[in-house]
Amino acid sequence: MTREELDALGVATDLRTAARALGLGQSTAYQLASEGRFPIKVMRAGSRYIVPTAGLREALGIEAA
Known part of the structure; x- marks a missing residue:
C-alpha cells in the first residue's frame, strides 16, 4: 500500500485493508x-472490525500527512 493510498483512508479502515497494508492475508487477519x-488495536462494530488508521500508520512507521 502506498502512502497516498494510506492518506486516502480517513480516520479508520476495515480489517481487509489494514491486513493488506501490513502484508497479512485476509484469513490470517480475521483469525x-x-x-x-x-498487531494493531481493532474495534468491533457488530460483525465488522474497524481499524483506526493512526495505529496503522504507527505500525508502518508513517507519520500523519
Missing part, C-alpha cells in the same frame, strides 16, 4: 483479530 492478537 488474529478474533483472538485479540492483531
